[in-house]
Amino acid sequence: MPKHVAIIMDGNRRWAKKHFMPAGLGHAAGAQRVRDIVKACAEMGIPQLSLFAFSTENWKRPPEEVSALMSLFMSYLKKEIRNMNANGVRLKVLGDTQRFAPPLQALIAQAQSETAHNQGITLNICANYGGRWDMLQAVKAWQKMHPHSDLAALTEEALVPFLSTAGAPEVDLLIRTGGESRVSNFLLWQAAYAELFFCDELWPDCSPETLHKALVWFAGRDRRFGSSAPI
Known part of the structure:
Protein backbone atom coordinates (compact mmCIF):
# COMPACT_ATOMS: atom_id res chain seq x y z
CA MET A 1 0.00 0.00 0.00
CA PRO A 2 1.46 3.40 -0.92
CA LYS A 3 2.18 5.83 1.89
CA HIS A 4 1.43 8.87 -0.26
CA VAL A 5 -1.05 9.05 -3.13
CA ALA A 6 -1.34 12.19 -5.27
CA ILE A 7 -4.17 12.83 -7.71
CA ILE A 8 -4.49 15.29 -10.57
CA MET A 9 -8.27 15.70 -10.67
CA ASP A 10 -8.73 16.31 -14.39
CA GLY A 11 -11.91 16.38 -16.43
CA ASN A 12 -14.42 18.51 -14.52
CA ARG A 13 -15.07 20.90 -17.40
CA ARG A 14 -15.30 18.11 -19.97
CA TRP A 15 -17.71 16.28 -17.68
CA ALA A 16 -19.88 19.39 -17.50
CA LYS A 17 -19.81 19.82 -21.28
CA LYS A 18 -20.71 16.15 -21.74
CA HIS A 19 -23.76 16.68 -19.52
CA PHE A 20 -24.69 20.04 -21.12
CA MET A 21 -23.86 21.96 -17.95
CA PRO A 22 -21.78 25.07 -17.23
CA ALA A 23 -18.18 24.48 -16.11
CA GLY A 24 -19.00 25.53 -12.55
CA LEU A 25 -21.30 22.56 -12.09
CA GLY A 26 -18.57 20.26 -13.31
CA HIS A 27 -16.24 21.59 -10.63
CA ALA A 28 -19.03 21.18 -8.05
CA ALA A 29 -19.47 17.55 -9.10
CA GLY A 30 -15.72 17.06 -8.77
CA ALA A 31 -15.77 18.49 -5.25
CA LEU A 72 -16.51 26.46 -4.35
CA PHE A 73 -13.30 26.22 -2.33
CA MET A 74 -14.79 28.37 0.43
CA SER A 75 -17.99 26.35 0.43
CA TYR A 76 -16.07 23.08 0.61
CA LEU A 77 -14.02 24.25 3.59
CA LYS A 78 -17.09 25.47 5.47
CA LYS A 79 -19.03 22.25 4.91
CA GLU A 80 -16.27 19.71 5.41
CA ILE A 81 -14.51 20.78 8.62
CA ARG A 82 -16.98 18.88 10.82
CA ASN A 83 -16.83 15.83 8.55
CA MET A 84 -13.02 15.90 8.56
CA ASN A 85 -12.93 15.98 12.34
CA ALA A 86 -15.41 13.11 12.55
CA ASN A 87 -13.20 11.00 10.27
CA GLY A 88 -9.78 11.96 11.63
CA VAL A 89 -8.74 13.95 8.55
CA ARG A 90 -5.99 16.50 9.00
CA LEU A 91 -6.18 19.24 6.37
CA LYS A 92 -3.23 21.10 4.91
CA VAL A 93 -3.46 23.60 2.08
CA LEU A 94 -0.26 23.72 0.04
CA GLY A 95 0.56 26.59 -2.29
CA ASP A 96 0.92 30.34 -2.40
CA THR A 97 -2.25 31.21 -0.52
CA GLN A 98 -1.31 34.89 -0.26
CA ARG A 99 -2.90 35.52 -3.63
CA PHE A 100 -6.32 34.45 -2.37
CA ALA A 101 -8.84 36.96 -1.01
CA PRO A 102 -8.50 37.62 2.75
CA PRO A 103 -11.78 35.79 3.65
CA LEU A 104 -10.54 32.63 1.90
CA GLN A 105 -7.12 32.93 3.57
CA ALA A 106 -8.84 33.19 6.96
CA LEU A 107 -11.03 30.17 6.24
CA ILE A 108 -7.99 28.13 5.19
CA ALA A 109 -6.22 29.04 8.43
CA GLN A 110 -9.31 28.13 10.45
CA ALA A 111 -9.79 24.77 8.72
CA GLN A 112 -6.13 23.84 9.18
CA SER A 113 -6.19 24.85 12.83
CA GLU A 114 -9.41 22.99 13.63
CA THR A 115 -8.19 19.74 12.05
CA ALA A 116 -4.55 19.93 13.17
CA HIS A 117 -5.11 17.47 16.04
CA ASN A 118 -6.51 14.70 13.82
CA GLN A 119 -4.38 11.57 13.63
CA GLY A 120 -5.87 9.78 10.62
CA ILE A 121 -5.19 10.61 6.99
CA THR A 122 -3.52 13.90 6.05
CA LEU A 123 -5.31 15.59 3.16
CA ASN A 124 -3.13 18.03 1.23
CA ILE A 125 -5.19 20.37 -0.95
CA CYS A 126 -2.79 21.94 -3.44
CA ALA A 127 -4.20 25.36 -4.33
CA ASN A 128 -2.38 28.05 -6.29
CA TYR A 129 0.33 25.42 -6.35
CA GLY A 130 3.02 24.61 -8.88
CA GLY A 131 5.96 22.25 -8.61
CA ARG A 132 8.40 24.85 -9.93
CA TRP A 133 7.06 27.43 -7.49
CA ASP A 134 7.50 24.93 -4.66
CA MET A 135 11.16 24.31 -5.42
CA LEU A 136 11.89 28.02 -5.91
CA GLN A 137 10.22 29.06 -2.66
CA ALA A 138 12.07 26.26 -0.84
CA VAL A 139 15.44 27.56 -2.06
CA LYS A 140 14.50 31.10 -1.01
CA ALA A 141 13.35 29.87 2.40
CA TRP A 142 16.58 27.91 2.89
CA GLN A 143 18.69 30.94 1.99
CA LYS A 144 16.66 33.15 4.32
CA MET A 145 17.33 30.66 7.11
CA HIS A 146 21.04 30.52 6.19
CA PRO A 147 21.85 34.10 5.10
CA HIS A 148 25.59 33.65 5.45
CA SER A 149 25.83 30.29 3.65
CA ASP A 150 26.89 29.92 0.05
CA LEU A 151 24.26 28.37 -2.21
CA ALA A 152 26.85 25.73 -3.08
CA ALA A 153 26.33 24.35 0.42
CA LEU A 154 22.69 23.50 -0.32
CA THR A 155 22.02 19.76 -0.64
CA GLU A 156 18.91 17.80 -1.54
CA GLU A 157 18.54 16.65 2.05
CA ALA A 158 18.84 20.21 3.33
CA LEU A 159 16.16 21.49 0.93
CA VAL A 160 13.47 18.91 1.73
CA PRO A 161 12.36 20.53 5.03
CA PHE A 162 11.59 23.75 3.16
CA LEU A 163 9.28 22.19 0.57
CA SER A 164 5.55 22.65 1.09
CA THR A 165 5.24 18.92 1.88
CA ALA A 166 7.87 18.98 4.66
CA GLY A 167 7.37 16.01 6.94
CA ALA A 168 5.39 13.98 4.42
CA PRO A 169 6.72 10.89 2.62
CA GLU A 170 7.52 11.24 -1.07
CA VAL A 171 4.73 10.41 -3.49
CA ASP A 172 4.51 6.69 -4.25
CA LEU A 173 1.58 6.75 -6.64
CA LEU A 174 0.46 9.66 -8.82
CA ILE A 175 -2.94 9.25 -10.49
CA ARG A 176 -4.23 11.46 -13.28
CA THR A 177 -7.81 11.20 -14.45
CA GLY A 178 -9.34 12.49 -17.66
CA GLY A 179 -7.26 10.61 -20.21
CA GLU A 180 -4.27 12.97 -20.22
CA SER A 181 -0.70 11.66 -19.75
CA ARG A 182 1.33 14.46 -18.17
CA VAL A 183 2.12 15.67 -14.67
CA SER A 184 1.37 19.36 -15.32
CA ASN A 185 3.82 20.90 -12.85
CA PHE A 186 2.43 18.93 -9.89
CA LEU A 187 4.72 17.86 -7.02
CA LEU A 188 7.71 17.64 -9.36
CA TRP A 189 10.26 17.08 -6.59
CA GLN A 190 8.07 14.85 -4.44
CA ALA A 191 6.97 12.60 -7.31
CA ALA A 192 10.44 12.02 -8.74
CA TYR A 193 10.11 8.25 -8.23
CA ALA A 194 6.32 7.97 -8.21
CA GLU A 195 4.51 5.35 -10.25
CA LEU A 196 2.28 7.17 -12.75
CA PHE A 197 -1.24 5.84 -13.32
CA PHE A 198 -3.32 7.46 -16.06
CA CYS A 199 -6.99 6.62 -16.51
CA ASP A 200 -9.69 7.77 -18.91
CA GLU A 201 -12.43 8.44 -16.35
CA LEU A 202 -13.26 12.12 -15.92
CA TRP A 203 -12.79 13.13 -12.29
CA PRO A 204 -16.50 13.40 -11.38
CA ASP A 205 -16.95 9.83 -12.69
CA CYS A 206 -14.11 8.41 -10.60
CA SER A 207 -15.02 6.20 -7.68
CA PRO A 208 -13.36 4.14 -4.95
CA GLU A 209 -13.34 1.35 -7.54
CA THR A 210 -11.13 3.50 -9.77
CA LEU A 211 -8.80 4.05 -6.83
CA HIS A 212 -8.75 0.32 -6.10
CA LYS A 213 -7.81 -0.40 -9.71
CA ALA A 214 -4.88 2.00 -9.43
CA LEU A 215 -3.75 0.41 -6.16
CA VAL A 216 -3.86 -3.09 -7.63
CA TRP A 217 -1.77 -1.84 -10.55
CA PHE A 218 0.66 -0.19 -8.11
CA ALA A 219 1.02 -3.40 -6.11
CA GLY A 220 2.30 -5.15 -9.23
CA ARG A 221 5.01 -2.61 -9.97
CA ASP A 222 8.71 -3.44 -9.45
CA ARG A 223 10.06 -0.34 -7.72
CA ARG A 224 13.86 -0.33 -7.95
CA PHE A 225 14.51 3.43 -7.54
CA GLY A 226 17.35 3.32 -10.06
CA SER A 227 19.10 0.34 -8.50
CA SER A 228 20.45 -2.66 -10.38
CA ALA A 229 18.08 -5.13 -8.75
CA PRO A 230 17.15 -8.01 -11.06
CA ILE A 231 14.17 -7.49 -13.35
Whole structure:
Protein backbone atom coordinates (compact mmCIF):
# COMPACT_ATOMS: atom_id res chain seq x y z
CA MET A 1 0.00 0.00 0.00
CA PRO A 2 1.46 3.40 -0.92
CA LYS A 3 2.18 5.83 1.89
CA HIS A 4 1.43 8.87 -0.26
CA VAL A 5 -1.05 9.05 -3.13
CA ALA A 6 -1.34 12.19 -5.27
CA ILE A 7 -4.17 12.83 -7.71
CA ILE A 8 -4.49 15.29 -10.57
CA MET A 9 -8.27 15.70 -10.67
CA ASP A 10 -8.73 16.31 -14.39
CA GLY A 11 -11.91 16.38 -16.43
CA ASN A 12 -14.42 18.51 -14.52
CA ARG A 13 -15.07 20.90 -17.40
CA ARG A 14 -15.30 18.11 -19.97
CA TRP A 15 -17.71 16.28 -17.68
CA ALA A 16 -19.88 19.39 -17.50
CA LYS A 17 -19.81 19.82 -21.28
CA LYS A 18 -20.71 16.15 -21.74
CA HIS A 19 -23.76 16.68 -19.52
CA PHE A 20 -24.69 20.04 -21.12
CA MET A 21 -23.86 21.96 -17.95
CA PRO A 22 -21.78 25.07 -17.23
CA ALA A 23 -18.18 24.48 -16.11
CA GLY A 24 -19.00 25.53 -12.55
CA LEU A 25 -21.30 22.56 -12.09
CA GLY A 26 -18.57 20.26 -13.31
CA HIS A 27 -16.24 21.59 -10.63
CA ALA A 28 -19.03 21.18 -8.05
CA ALA A 29 -19.47 17.55 -9.10
CA GLY A 30 -15.72 17.06 -8.77
CA ALA A 31 -15.77 18.49 -5.25
CA GLN A 32 -18.46 15.98 -4.29
CA ARG A 33 -16.19 13.19 -5.50
CA VAL A 34 -13.37 14.33 -3.22
CA ARG A 35 -15.23 13.16 -0.11
CA ASP A 36 -15.61 9.61 -1.47
CA ILE A 37 -11.94 9.31 -2.38
CA VAL A 38 -10.69 10.74 0.91
CA LYS A 39 -12.91 8.31 2.81
CA ALA A 40 -11.71 5.37 0.72
CA CYS A 41 -8.05 6.26 1.26
CA ALA A 42 -8.61 6.63 4.99
CA GLU A 43 -10.35 3.26 5.21
CA MET A 44 -7.48 1.58 3.36
CA GLY A 45 -4.86 3.08 5.66
CA ILE A 46 -3.20 5.46 3.20
CA PRO A 47 -1.67 8.13 5.46
CA GLN A 48 -1.16 10.93 2.91
CA LEU A 49 -3.39 12.08 0.04
CA SER A 50 -2.54 15.12 -2.10
CA LEU A 51 -5.11 16.58 -4.49
CA PHE A 52 -4.33 19.14 -7.21
CA ALA A 53 -7.21 21.59 -6.81
CA PHE A 54 -5.93 24.79 -8.43
CA SER A 55 -2.62 25.33 -10.20
CA THR A 56 -0.64 28.52 -10.59
CA GLU A 57 -1.58 28.36 -14.28
CA ASN A 58 -5.33 28.19 -13.59
CA TRP A 59 -5.47 31.96 -13.07
CA LYS A 60 -5.39 32.18 -16.89
CA ARG A 61 -8.90 30.74 -17.08
CA PRO A 62 -11.93 33.02 -17.61
CA PRO A 63 -12.53 35.29 -14.60
CA GLU A 64 -16.01 33.92 -14.01
CA GLU A 65 -14.67 30.36 -13.81
CA VAL A 66 -11.88 31.38 -11.41
CA SER A 67 -14.45 33.19 -9.25
CA ALA A 68 -16.66 30.09 -9.20
CA LEU A 69 -13.70 27.94 -8.17
CA MET A 70 -12.84 30.29 -5.30
CA SER A 71 -16.45 30.24 -4.10
CA LEU A 72 -16.51 26.46 -4.35
CA PHE A 73 -13.30 26.22 -2.33
CA MET A 74 -14.79 28.37 0.43
CA SER A 75 -17.99 26.35 0.43
CA TYR A 76 -16.07 23.08 0.61
CA LEU A 77 -14.02 24.25 3.59
CA LYS A 78 -17.09 25.47 5.47
CA LYS A 79 -19.03 22.25 4.91
CA GLU A 80 -16.27 19.71 5.41
CA ILE A 81 -14.51 20.78 8.62
CA ARG A 82 -16.98 18.88 10.82
CA ASN A 83 -16.83 15.83 8.55
CA MET A 84 -13.02 15.90 8.56
CA ASN A 85 -12.93 15.98 12.34
CA ALA A 86 -15.41 13.11 12.55
CA ASN A 87 -13.20 11.00 10.27
CA GLY A 88 -9.78 11.96 11.63
CA VAL A 89 -8.74 13.95 8.55
CA ARG A 90 -5.99 16.50 9.00
CA LEU A 91 -6.18 19.24 6.37
CA LYS A 92 -3.23 21.10 4.91
CA VAL A 93 -3.46 23.60 2.08
CA LEU A 94 -0.26 23.72 0.04
CA GLY A 95 0.56 26.59 -2.29
CA ASP A 96 0.92 30.34 -2.40
CA THR A 97 -2.25 31.21 -0.52
CA GLN A 98 -1.31 34.89 -0.26
CA ARG A 99 -2.90 35.52 -3.63
CA PHE A 100 -6.32 34.45 -2.37
CA ALA A 101 -8.84 36.96 -1.01
CA PRO A 102 -8.50 37.62 2.75
CA PRO A 103 -11.78 35.79 3.65
CA LEU A 104 -10.54 32.63 1.90
CA GLN A 105 -7.12 32.93 3.57
CA ALA A 106 -8.84 33.19 6.96
CA LEU A 107 -11.03 30.17 6.24
CA ILE A 108 -7.99 28.13 5.19
CA ALA A 109 -6.22 29.04 8.43
CA GLN A 110 -9.31 28.13 10.45
CA ALA A 111 -9.79 24.77 8.72
CA GLN A 112 -6.13 23.84 9.18
CA SER A 113 -6.19 24.85 12.83
CA GLU A 114 -9.41 22.99 13.63
CA THR A 115 -8.19 19.74 12.05
CA ALA A 116 -4.55 19.93 13.17
CA HIS A 117 -5.11 17.47 16.04
CA ASN A 118 -6.51 14.70 13.82
CA GLN A 119 -4.38 11.57 13.63
CA GLY A 120 -5.87 9.78 10.62
CA ILE A 121 -5.19 10.61 6.99
CA THR A 122 -3.52 13.90 6.05
CA LEU A 123 -5.31 15.59 3.16
CA ASN A 124 -3.13 18.03 1.23
CA ILE A 125 -5.19 20.37 -0.95
CA CYS A 126 -2.79 21.94 -3.44
CA ALA A 127 -4.20 25.36 -4.33
CA ASN A 128 -2.38 28.05 -6.29
CA TYR A 129 0.33 25.42 -6.35
CA GLY A 130 3.02 24.61 -8.88
CA GLY A 131 5.96 22.25 -8.61
CA ARG A 132 8.40 24.85 -9.93
CA TRP A 133 7.06 27.43 -7.49
CA ASP A 134 7.50 24.93 -4.66
CA MET A 135 11.16 24.31 -5.42
CA LEU A 136 11.89 28.02 -5.91
CA GLN A 137 10.22 29.06 -2.66
CA ALA A 138 12.07 26.26 -0.84
CA VAL A 139 15.44 27.56 -2.06
CA LYS A 140 14.50 31.10 -1.01
CA ALA A 141 13.35 29.87 2.40
CA TRP A 142 16.58 27.91 2.89
CA GLN A 143 18.69 30.94 1.99
CA LYS A 144 16.66 33.15 4.32
CA MET A 145 17.33 30.66 7.11
CA HIS A 146 21.04 30.52 6.19
CA PRO A 147 21.85 34.10 5.10
CA HIS A 148 25.59 33.65 5.45
CA SER A 149 25.83 30.29 3.65
CA ASP A 150 26.89 29.92 0.05
CA LEU A 151 24.26 28.37 -2.21
CA ALA A 152 26.85 25.73 -3.08
CA ALA A 153 26.33 24.35 0.42
CA LEU A 154 22.69 23.50 -0.32
CA THR A 155 22.02 19.76 -0.64
CA GLU A 156 18.91 17.80 -1.54
CA GLU A 157 18.54 16.65 2.05
CA ALA A 158 18.84 20.21 3.33
CA LEU A 159 16.16 21.49 0.93
CA VAL A 160 13.47 18.91 1.73
CA PRO A 161 12.36 20.53 5.03
CA PHE A 162 11.59 23.75 3.16
CA LEU A 163 9.28 22.19 0.57
CA SER A 164 5.55 22.65 1.09
CA THR A 165 5.24 18.92 1.88
CA ALA A 166 7.87 18.98 4.66
CA GLY A 167 7.37 16.01 6.94
CA ALA A 168 5.39 13.98 4.42
CA PRO A 169 6.72 10.89 2.62
CA GLU A 170 7.52 11.24 -1.07
CA VAL A 171 4.73 10.41 -3.49
CA ASP A 172 4.51 6.69 -4.25
CA LEU A 173 1.58 6.75 -6.64
CA LEU A 174 0.46 9.66 -8.82
CA ILE A 175 -2.94 9.25 -10.49
CA ARG A 176 -4.23 11.46 -13.28
CA THR A 177 -7.81 11.20 -14.45
CA GLY A 178 -9.34 12.49 -17.66
CA GLY A 179 -7.26 10.61 -20.21
CA GLU A 180 -4.27 12.97 -20.22
CA SER A 181 -0.70 11.66 -19.75
CA ARG A 182 1.33 14.46 -18.17
CA VAL A 183 2.12 15.67 -14.67
CA SER A 184 1.37 19.36 -15.32
CA ASN A 185 3.82 20.90 -12.85
CA PHE A 186 2.43 18.93 -9.89
CA LEU A 187 4.72 17.86 -7.02
CA LEU A 188 7.71 17.64 -9.36
CA TRP A 189 10.26 17.08 -6.59
CA GLN A 190 8.07 14.85 -4.44
CA ALA A 191 6.97 12.60 -7.31
CA ALA A 192 10.44 12.02 -8.74
CA TYR A 193 10.11 8.25 -8.23
CA ALA A 194 6.32 7.97 -8.21
CA GLU A 195 4.51 5.35 -10.25
CA LEU A 196 2.28 7.17 -12.75
CA PHE A 197 -1.24 5.84 -13.32
CA PHE A 198 -3.32 7.46 -16.06
CA CYS A 199 -6.99 6.62 -16.51
CA ASP A 200 -9.69 7.77 -18.91
CA GLU A 201 -12.43 8.44 -16.35
CA LEU A 202 -13.26 12.12 -15.92
CA TRP A 203 -12.79 13.13 -12.29
CA PRO A 204 -16.50 13.40 -11.38
CA ASP A 205 -16.95 9.83 -12.69
CA CYS A 206 -14.11 8.41 -10.60
CA SER A 207 -15.02 6.20 -7.68
CA PRO A 208 -13.36 4.14 -4.95
CA GLU A 209 -13.34 1.35 -7.54
CA THR A 210 -11.13 3.50 -9.77
CA LEU A 211 -8.80 4.05 -6.83
CA HIS A 212 -8.75 0.32 -6.10
CA LYS A 213 -7.81 -0.40 -9.71
CA ALA A 214 -4.88 2.00 -9.43
CA LEU A 215 -3.75 0.41 -6.16
CA VAL A 216 -3.86 -3.09 -7.63
CA TRP A 217 -1.77 -1.84 -10.55
CA PHE A 218 0.66 -0.19 -8.11
CA ALA A 219 1.02 -3.40 -6.11
CA GLY A 220 2.30 -5.15 -9.23
CA ARG A 221 5.01 -2.61 -9.97
CA ASP A 222 8.71 -3.44 -9.45
CA ARG A 223 10.06 -0.34 -7.72
CA ARG A 224 13.86 -0.33 -7.95
CA PHE A 225 14.51 3.43 -7.54
CA GLY A 226 17.35 3.32 -10.06
CA SER A 227 19.10 0.34 -8.50
CA SER A 228 20.45 -2.66 -10.38
CA ALA A 229 18.08 -5.13 -8.75
CA PRO A 230 17.15 -8.01 -11.06
CA ILE A 231 14.17 -7.49 -13.35
